[in-house]
Amino acid sequence: MTEKRQHAASTAPAMPAHQAIYDLAETYDIAFDFRDLDAECNALDAICETHRGAKPESFCDIACGPGYHCIAYAKRGLRSYGLDLNPTMLDYARRKAERSGAAVNFVLADMRDFCLDAPVDCAFCAMSSFHYLLTNDDIIRHLRAVARNLTPGGLYIVEANHPRDVFRVGKSLKNVWEAQRGDTIVRSHWGYDADPFDPITQTTQTHVHIEVERDGHTRKYDEIEVDRSLTYQEFSTLIAIADVFDTPAWLGVLDVNQPFDNTKQSIRMVPVLRRR
Numbered sequence: 001m002t003e004k005r006q007h008a009a010s011t012a013p014a015m016p017a018h019q020a021i022y023d024l025a026e027t028y029d030i031a032f033d034f035r036d037l038d039a040e041c042n043a044l045d046a047i048c049e050t051h052r053g054a055k056p057e058s059f060c061d062i063a064c065g066p067g068y069h070c071i072a073y074a075k076r077g078l079r080s081y082g083l084d085l086n087p088t089m090l091d092y093a094r095r096k097a098e099r100s101g102a103a104v105n106f107v108l109a110d111m112r113d114f115c116l117d118a119p120v121d122c123a124f125c126a127m128s129s130f131h132y133l134l135t136n137d138d139i140i141r142h143l144r145a146v147a148r149n150l151t152p153g154g155l156y157i158v159e160a161n162h163p164r165d166v167f168r169v170g171k172s173l174k175n176v177w178e179a180q181r182g183d184t185i186v187r188s189h190w191g192y193d194a195d196p197f198d199p200i201t202q203t204t205q206t207h208v209h210i211e212v213e214r215d216g217h218t219r220k221y222d223e224i225e226v227d228r229s230l231t232y233q234e235f236s237t238l239i240a241i242a243d244v245f246d247t248p249a250w251l252g253v254l255d256v257n258q259p260f261d262n263t264k265q266s267i268r269m270v271p272v273l274r275r276r
Contacts, residue, residue, distance in 0.1 A: 123154070
């Protein structure tokens, strides 16, 4: 969620730069706090039971952002890690975990090269953060890094974009939404049809516009996020080249019973990777 992010501009009453950045971390937390974390952790458990033979006893949230899943798993009593490259976001997640009483091990590191203090049974990369890996080499390095930090037979589950969005033969997910926490309203517009796409690098300069309404004031954030488009054929080939995982399943959502296909129920590309 936060591996590649370029802050372009913001407008509102002036505030110290460090406070504005920290407020942006909270804004992201509110904007993406629409997920049913308990249900998603249950789904991850079910995937592990099916393709690993047991629920995980340890977990790593890759590109964890505000720390949704690593905090949720820590509350379940698992040894839990949250890994991110953004120190401000990681600090926000750490404080959030402390407030909730969750003991999470937060790791400031590049997801292409990291080392946990002990391997985990399950790693998860949520909300299309995998697409911040912009080159084939980035992806291969990342897959090998994750494998080094998994127990034998451990799973890596990736929530990637459905390829129908690459070819623009449909739209799988909404890119405009509103979220509210207390008296704060966050309106997000994630990506526009005119966003520049480079067909050689398969990267898009995704424009993000966020408006935060609080105490009668509106603050606006505009950012550019660079992300890589991936097809199924490319992804499966890069997994084979990395040569560290088997792929027992491709799912269309976080549901062990929903295959990856072209139906409307399949809104993502979710490879289930098992360390050899």
